Amino acid sequence: MNTEKRRAVIGGNWKLNGTTGDCLAFARELAEHLPEGPLPEIVLAVPYLLVAEAAEVFRDLPVSVAVQNVSVYEAGAYTGEVSARQAAAAGAQWTLVGHSERRQLFGDTDADVARRVKNALSSALRVMLCVGEPEAVRADGGQDAWVAAQLESALADFDPEELDRLAVAYEPVWAIGTGRNASPADAQAMAAHIRACLTRRFGSAGDQVPVLYGGSVTPENAGALLAGPDVDGALVGGASLKAASFAAILAAAAAP
Numbered sequence: 257m258n259t260e261k262r263r264a265v266i267g268g269n270w271k272l273n274g275t276t277g278d279c280l281a282f283a284r285e286l287a288e289h290l291p292e293g294p295l296p297e298i299v300l301a302v303p304y305l306l307v308a309e310a311a312e313v314f315r316d317l318p319v320s321v322a323v324q325n326v327s328v329y330e331a332g333a334y335t336g337e338v339s340a341r342q343a344a345a346a347g348a349q350w351t352l353v354g355h356s357e358r359r360q361l362f363g364d365t366d367a368d369v370a371r372r373v374k375n376a377l378s379s380a381l382r383v384m385l386c387v388g389e390p391e392a393v394r395a396d397g398g399q400d401a402w403v404a405a406q407l408e409s410a411l412a413d414f415d416p417e418e419l420d421r422l423a424v425a426y427e428p429v430w431a432i433g434t435g436r437n438a439s440p441a442d443a444q445a446m447a448a449h450i451r452a453c454l455t456r457r458f459g460s461a462g463d464q465v466p467v468l469y470g471g472s473v474t475p476e477n478a479g480a481l482l483a484g485p486d487v488d489g490a491l492v493g494g495a496s497l498k499a500a501s502f503a504a505i506l507a508a509a510a511a512p
């Protein structure tokens with residue numbers, strides 16, 4: 257394990273929430289609540305239609321805009337899709353890939369996830385790769401193997417030169433939107449496991465990839481979850497919808 261703490265990354269994921277106009281109100285309120293001192297890297301994943309607005313309103317704030325997914329296709333006759341190139345041109349700097357809601361509700365396979373990662377990188381987006389086990393897998397103790405397999409397939413063709421454009425978010429499916437966060441010890445154990453997978457795959461450069469925890473993160477539990485030496489940040493769903501609670505999580509990440 258690296259003793260030098262990596263820079264924290266705090267992501268917000270608005271999922272299918274928010275309409276035009278909400279970004280401006282959120283940005284104004286966030287600016288009022290931003291904690292003093294060194295901030296974590298802040299990434300806000302908004303719905304596609306809000307990307308251009310978000311890029312505009314966050315221009316003077318230390319907030320990068322993300323999309324929540326990109327197409328497996330680069331361009332062509334794929335009605336309803338949004339490409340990585342289009343997302344980047346609209347102002348996104350990051351994309352989530354492999355969120356469990358995409359995998360579970362929309363049939364994303366590991367192969368799809370790998371294609372989305374590849375398209376994101378070739379369009380200069382940074383990638384927040386989401387991994388995490390369903391409840392039944394954890395009940396059987398299979399979470400480490402599950403997550404290792406997700407990482408291996410998503411990153412099979414990943415160019416080590418691009419590692420500074422990768423973050424991994426561990427989001428156990430059973431903790432998302434349930435109010436049942438992983439314990440700080442379980443979040444730390446999985447973050448250490450993910451780090452071991454990354455260093456096995458990429459050598460010491462893999463150690464620098466930020467590893468985040470997501471799943472029912474709140475201002476109340478963020479400090480304890482972020483205390484783990486391998487937990488470099490959080491990916492926040494519900495609590496990212498209100499600027500005040502998101503800012504409180506930023507403050508927890510900024511605390512020494």
Ligand code: 13P
Nearest residue numbers: 269432433471472493494
């Ligand atoms: P909640 O914080 O609402 O549990 O959502 C987590 C998540 O899915 C972030 O991507």
